[in-house]
Amino acid sequence: ILNVEQSPQSLHVQEGDSTNFTCSFPSSNFYALHWYRWETAKSPEALFVMTLNGDEKKKGRISATLNTKEGYSYLYIKGSQPEDSATYLCALNTGGFKTIFGAGTRLFVKA
């Protein structure tokens, strides 16, 4: 059974702090990695799709890196704001349409 692990499970930071969390996956099954942000009572929103080892993507204050050889991706948020509070999901695409989601990291940003 393929497993996608996210850590930490939850994170509390102060406004202005920078933070990061991890998505780990079996490198032998890698085809692509997606990051989603899911705010409470809203739809999960696609942030990034990453395909190449060493990929680095950026969207405003959020960025992500990918290491397919060791099987992990980091998501960074610079200068966290209360509106960044959400659950951040990573999803491993193993080829075709098979997608395995991690359990998410729940971020709380306190003003």
Add this chain to the structure above:
Amino acid sequence: EAGVVQSPRYKIIEKKQPVAFWCNPISGHNTLYWYLQNLGQGPELLIRYENEEAVDDSQLPKDRFSAERLKGVDSTLKIQPAELGDSAVYLCASSFGLAGAHDTQYFGPGTRLTVL
């Protein structure tokens, strides 16, 4: 452009009752997914449609769950009868169905089901 629409947003029923969820995908998206998300876990695929054909329903508990996607657009997911363990969030997603890694899924807000 309208996103993926799901209804109802919340549903509370007693066990053994039937329940149905509806999903309207983004216009032009051929692929539609239904996911189940239990508390503290990631979404797990129940069924995937390519147009009106269910191409992956291997994780759908067929004794009580059924789904349809008539005309390859809207879809309904039904549970009959519901059990206590079915309490979860049911997410619908759609995508263009492109081959390769860049077929991003777009999600609806989900239906939160509580079975009493």
